[in-house]
Amino acid sequence: GENVEQHPSTLSVQEGDSAVIKCTYSDSASNYFPWYKQELGKGPQLIIDIRSNVGEKKDQRIAVTLNKTAKHFSLHITETQPEDSAVYFCAAVTGNQFYFGTGTSLTVIP
């Protein structure tokens, strides 16, 4: 089955700096790659996603890039704010199956 690895597990940045989280996957059949933000005590919330026919997607301060050849995708958050502090999960989707990474705990220091 699919194996998703996510790095780093923790990340601290100064407010205003950029944050980058990287994921790799193993199954070349995966064709959808969502990113979720999870705050304490809440369920994951979809923040951005990308499909396999696209290399990059941007939504305001958040962008995702996908390299299908290398089987890796990344989340980029620019101009970070304290409210960006949360745990972020990547996922690789094959058919209807979602395979999640182990999460990155992001702390934005004011």
Place this chain on the structure above:
Amino acid sequence: DTGVSQDPRHKITKRGQNVTFRCDPISEHNRLYWYRQTLGQGPEFLTYFQNEAQLEKSRLLSDRFSAERPKGSFSTLEIQRTEQGDSAMYLCASSLGGSGNNEQFFGPGTRLTVL
């Protein structure tokens, strides 16, 4: 608020007891998923429904676990004879389904503690 609701939000039970959780998906979504999440891990797939049909079950879903979606709307997840290892957050998600519509929207989860 994604529109997916779960009840209860928290459940504390003694080992050996049975528990049941409910999920109400977004009303027009025909796919419903159950996941388990333990501390420091991402959600792990348990099972999924297309309307009322349970189409896939993970090997994580032992015979103590059963899920239903009788009318293709809300779903229940029951755990019988709970064990301490069942302590986790149980998440429900729904999606519209169909080609290109596999975005999943998660509920807030039910946190289970087995004493």
